[in-house]
Amino acid sequence: VIGAGACAPSDGATMPSAAPAASGTRAATGAGDTIGAAGIGDPDFPKDGNGGYDVAHYGLKLAYDPPTKNLSGVANVTAKAVQDLTRFNLDLHGFTVRRVTVDGRQAAFARDGDELSVSPATAIKNGAAFQVAVDYGGRPDPVRNSSNLGTYGFIPTRDGAFVTSEPNGAKTWFPCNDHPADKATFDFDVTVPTGLTVIANGELRAAPVNGGPTTTFSWRESHPMATYLATITLGRFDVKTGRTAGGIPVYAATDPAFRRQLDFLYTTSARVTDHWSTVFGPYPFSSTGGVIDDFSSGYALENQTKPMYGGFDPDQSIIAHELAHQWFGDSLSIARWKDLWLNEGFATYAEWLWTEQNGGPAAAKTFEDYYAARNAPMWRYPPGIAQRDDLFNTSVYTRGAMTLQVLRDRIGDKTFFDLIRTWTSQHKYGTVTTDDFIKLAESKSGQNLHDLFNAWLYKPERPTLR
Numbered sequence: 001v002i003g004a005g006a007c008a009p010s011d012g013a014t015m016p017s018a019a020p021a022a023s024g025t026r027a028a029t030g031a032g033d034t035i036g037a038a039g040i041g042d043p044d045f046p047k048d049g050n051g052g053y054d055v056a057h058y059g060l061k062l063a064y065d066p067p068t069k070n071l072s073g074v075a076n077v078t079a080k081a082v083q084d085l086t087r088f089n090l091d092l093h094g095f096t097v098r099r100v101t102v103d104g105r106q107a108a109f110a111r112d113g114d115e116l117s118v119s120p121a122t123a124i125k126n127g128a129a130f131q132v133a134v135d136y137g138g139r140p141d142p143v144r145n146s147s148n149l150g151t152y153g154f155i156p157t158r159d160g161a162f163v164t165s166e167p168n169g170a171k172t173w174f175p176c177n178d179h180p181a182d183k184a185t186f187d188f189d190v191t192v193p194t195g196l197t198v199i200a201n202g203e204l205r206a207a208p209v210n211g212g213p214t215t216t217f218s219w220r221e222s223h224p225m226a227t228y229l230a231t232i233t234l235g236r237f238d239v240k241t242g243r244t245a246g247g248i249p250v251y252a253a254t255d256p257a258f259r260r261q262l263d264f265l266y267t268t269s270a271r272v273t274d275h276w277s278t279v280f281g282p283y284p285f286s287s288t289g290g291v292i293d294d295f296s297s298g299y300a301l302e303n304q305t306k307p308m309y310g311g312f313d314p315d316q317s318i319i320a321h322e323l324a325h326q327w328f329g330d331s332l333s334i335a336r337w338k339d340l341w342l343n344e345g346f347a348t349y350a351e352w353l354w355t356e357q358n359g360g361p362a363a364a365k366t367f368e369d370y371y372a373a374r375n376a377p378m379w380r381y382p383p384g385i386a387q388r389d390d391l392f393n394t395s396v397y398t399r400g401a402m403t404l405q406v407l408r409d410r411i412g413d414k415t416f417f418d419l420i421r422t423w424t425s426q427h428k429y430g431t432v433t434t435d436d437f438i439k440l441a442e443s444k445s446g447q448n449l450h451d452l453f454n455a456w457l458y459k460p461e462r463p464t465l466r
């Protein structure tokens with residue numbers, strides 16, 4: 001599903017249906033061809049996502065075999081055309097594609113880098129719903145060392161795989177429209193050697209089905225989800241389930257190496273979910289939880305309903321951060337990666353709030369400590385435009401959070417928290433931009449906040465305090 005925000009970029013970015021035709025695909029083009037663009041129109045990531053259609057649902061039927069590292073199966077992608085299509089692309093990195101069908105009929109396909117282009121037997125009409133089935137398999141090849149992002153995507157581990165894909169690693173394990181501007185619901189049916197556990201988003205549809213040497217886990221995420229938030233982390237896990245005090249189902253899991261953290265992970269995730277529900281608005285999804293695997297990724301990721309912690313003991317602060325993302329990043333997704341502060345600035349500010357609301361220093365004090373560092377590199381990096389090669393710069397996190405503290409000081413607690421709850425409810429499951437937030441802040445407060453946001457988000461210097 002393509003959110004409204006994605007179709008109305010405020011920066012003059014190319015709209016999906018008007019983006020240039022896919023380049024480099026091999027099929028001959030003739031008069032009357034209408035080709036979906038090779039990118040969704042994010043100027044910083046021109047090949048991420050695709051134009052010409054809008055995905056509603058991914059049905060992934062996959063099997064993974066840790067000894068051979070083979071991932072194989074069928075991805076069923078249900079989509080709606082937003083233009084006539086004689087050809088369209090999916091994003092897919094690696095693998096052998098064995099067969100592609102569109103509405104059950106064999107389709108021609110070609111590979112070019114991470115683009116899989118599909119030519120259906122008959123053209124798809126603008127507005128038509130269609131289903132693509134991609135039969136594929138091979139050894140997943142995660143993204144390594146791209147800028148400061150570490151390793152991400154489908155990462156084989158000793159006993160399974162750690163699957164965390166921000167920003168664009170979903171294509172390392174399934175064919176998709178790999179950009180947060182096109183969210184969809186998901187079904188996962190994943191078969192693994194018996195004894196291993198598969199952990200995907202949402203809830204188990206049924207008890208795992210034991211077929212002797214293999215067992216199949218069926219999960220469903222029934223709320224729209226960005227591709228980078230999808231996961232099928234698998235391996236040996238201890239699992240604890242239950243409900244939060246407020247009644248939300250909880251699923252917590254730890255790799256055996258982190259077994260002693262399971263109770264803390266479970267309890268803290270439950271507490272934090274209930275607490276944020278009172279601060280940010282009702283919890284947007286049907287379950288909550290967390291997973292600690294033994295792969296040392298050096299980061300955590302806010303996978304929808306199940307944040308993942310890569311090879312370390314998460315403390316309260318980072319659990320508070322990842323669960324705040326369920327509202328900021330997961331329920332409300334960014335239309336363009338440059339607006340990443342709407343995810344990371346908010347989740348970082350949530351850490352400060354967690355401290356403030358649990359007996360620690362006020363967020364205003366945390367702000368002061370950062371503000372005192374006159375020569376910090378973040379003053380030269382305006383967080384309102386996350387840089388393509390340095391998306392997760394500290395500024396996007398810390399100076400992004402500082403922006404919210406300055407805003408809170410300016411408009412007062414009552415208006416500020418009312419604004420935050422209106423923000424999460426107005427755009428629930430949708431796609432957002434920084435301009436959307438500024439407009440709402442101005443209308444809620446009745447103030448012109450241009451100078452504040454301009455100084456804090458867009459100027460490469462340390463703002464003065466008025």
Ligand code: ARG
Pocket residue numbers: 148149150151152165166167299300301302321322344392
């Ligand atoms: N969104 C994550 C967080 O909570 C960071 C993900 C970084 N991604 C990466 N490939 N290193 O801060």
Ligand code: ZN
Pocket residue numbers: 321322325343344347
């Ligand atoms: Zn974060």
